[in-house]
Amino acid sequence: MEENLPIYKKVKAISFGKISPKLIRKMASVKIVTPELYDREGYPVDGGLMDIRMGVIDPGLKCKTCGSKLKECIGHFGYVELARPVIHISYAKLILDILRKICRDCGVVLGEKLKPEEDAKEKKVDVLDAKKASARAPKTGVKCQSCNAKQFKIIIEKPTSYFEDGKRLSPIEVRTRLERLRDDDLPKLGLNPKVFRPEWTVLTLLAIPPVTIRPSITLESGERSEDDLTHKLGDIVRINQRLFENINAGAPEIIIEDLWDLLQYHVTTFFDNAVPQLPPARHRSGQPLKTITERIKSKEGRIRHNLAGKRTNFSARTVISPDSMLDLNEVGIPKQVAMKLTVPERATKWNMDFLKKFIEKGPKEYPGANYVVRPDGRKKKISDETKEQLLEELQPGYIVERHIMDGDISIFNRQPSLHRMSMMCHKIRVLPGLTFRLNPAVCAPYNADFDGDEMNLHIPQSEEARAEAEILMMVHTQLISPRYGLSIIGCNMDAISGNYILTKHMSIPKEEAVQLLASIGVDDFKRLPDKETVTGKEVFSVILPEDFSFTGKTREGNPVKIEKGKIKEGFMDKANLGEGHGLMLRNIHKNYGAKEALDILGKIFRLGIRTLQINGLTAALSDTDLTQKGKESVEKILADAKEVVNKLIDDYHNHKLDAFPGRSVEETLELKILETLNKARNNAGKIVQETVDKSKHTSIIIDSGAKGNVISMAQMAAIVGQQALRGKRMEKGYEDRTLSCFEKNDLSPKARGFVENSFKKGLTPYEFFFMSQTGRDSLMDTALRTPKSGYLYRRLANSMQDLKVAYDKTVRDASEKIVQFKYGGDGIDVSKSEGGIVNVKKIIESTR
């Protein structure tokens, strides 16, 4: 078996060269002499561009070179003998560099000092690249050190004409000069004589690509439509023939030159149809031809589109919508999708009857099957006609491609797939409707919302793929984020506020509690205390593991204590349940495992939502009402701030304001005003926080951490605050003022974007205008930043893509080179820590 062992080799170097005319002739199987494609019978002309010696694209024909049929023959090159040489556009710059660097008469590399023979041998050959060569281009007047010939300045007239001292150098002359270069001198120009002779860049022969890479397509009307490359080649051959004829007939030099230039144009656009100085060659319809460079280049080119881009079968895509009654590791799919996507199931003597049921139902009834694969690999579509026969034929070894059903494995994905949680394995649930359904709690890892987002679903087709997806990619395996070591999936919005209300305020009759628990999927009510009314804490405790103990803190820092699966103190909020927080979730995960944690999380989530359905949660206008006292103190704060600002402005005008070190007086004033106004807004916020009714729903939403913060409350109730554009108060607009309703050089708060009203009270027109300004600015900012950060991330991900942590905790790349001596500097696996920290104290305590 030794010959089957893999052989490891390292690529040391890759060398690129230019194909030589000799090789072109050698590898070609045809010499193309006529631009005609087909004769009257529609058969390819011998010596034409569709000559069947270059491969076949018609079914039934055989290749004259290799004798194989369509698809078997990979095609063969042909060649055209150009009547006059032309410059290869890709080498135009290199040719210029070389021409400037060598003697016009003897072809020696200019500027080298003449040294005795032995010295030259010892001297290390100084390899110059083409750029360096052009930088040292000799000026007019320099003489060759070897033959003493005077040198002239050579310029290029883009794209392909060279001029020496005002006279044009024809490609023939260019070629003869390049021919004079000796092989020994080539390394000095950065060229390898084994694979690259400079004169090969001036084409005398043109290789004609095989027809297989430029197939013609037959239109419905029976007409043939040729590939762009064939069109271009036809132009080249036609002009080339005309040039030949004119030369042989001894036509005047001008006509020959014109045709020569035309040939140069056609050959250039054959290689690259986007040369800046040339008009692109077009179809009759006016659309530019896609020639060789365009085929390879850019996003739609061969590399990024065909080689790096992949497409899949057994996948589906549609809009997503929420369904909190699904498990977190489930995905709801429409029946229509379920009837298109299939799972191959191999028939054995044990599952024959099971599989026959699917075939009986066929492709139109759910759950049926679409195809049957025979052991020889032949696929048979199940239809009303073939159904009976396939049923009879089915035996062990056959494969039935049955519709996907509840419990099948799938991989669910949302682009951009920025981290590994962007693709997770979900179990199928076939549901009515036309959208993919997912539990809103798994929106966080996908970064999904339901404003029209679409997601992709893939069905693994082999046993190995399914096992791998289930073991490595199932939602519960992705619970703890490797970025910060906390649960990335948690409760959000309603689930947080619901549990907050339940565990903080509520107590309900036991009957209702049982119903509540039953509705979220709990069926064991033993742990509910035997009382007439039970508290919300007791209800919540039922879903916790019986021996779970935990101490933590709420958002505001109050203690939370859970002992033996019962909440003893505190209540639930974002700090313990939220996505990316959830220390309680983290502890459940650690002590009871991922599956249990996911199950509990799903129950907590549903419990929160269900609680709100019973209790109700809404935002009333009166929620943001301030007390009379509160109103007065806000007004006082505002008036005080205004006074301070006015004082500052007066001081400034009276030159009494002292500048901060390193700042101008104007800057100091701005800073001081900003500080004063921000302080006023913050103080108003504090007043709001103190005076507003805590039992009101808007407050509950904010306090539980479900949505919003104190500032947004203050903006609704008291003061919106200063609008800032690029870190400064508003200043742009009219000359020396923001809006024409203010006086020039007015520095007062309201003239510079301070919104002193609340959203509830309503904004003045100019306040509204300032808000629109900042709103537009932030909109622009996000719109411009998103693609930038996306590209930055892509570069990072690509550069780090195959780094791995070795067994000795070093981080190494694919060639085992060390990147870090200890992973992350501290060797901590973040996904096994609590928020990136290993709590040693806790570990010691838990082992006691």
Added chain:
Amino acid sequence: MAKRKAKNYNHHTLVPKHEKLSEKQKNDLLKEFKCNLGELPKLLATDAAIMDMNPKVDDVFKIHRFSRTEGISVFYRVVVDE
């Protein structure tokens, strides 16, 4: 570029401490990480931080630098010439 006069940058607060390893320390290091010189991170012989320490190709330098995850972190680099 003209060769600058070797100056000791190693005492500047912003330059982490560089320390040349002895031949034995070097071999121990390679043994510890089971790697060869080519697999170590690189450091230019002309690097300002080691200019005054007479660096030669294949010398290994131990770098002590501050890291937010582990306080003082130790890193190794091999001198290359390119």
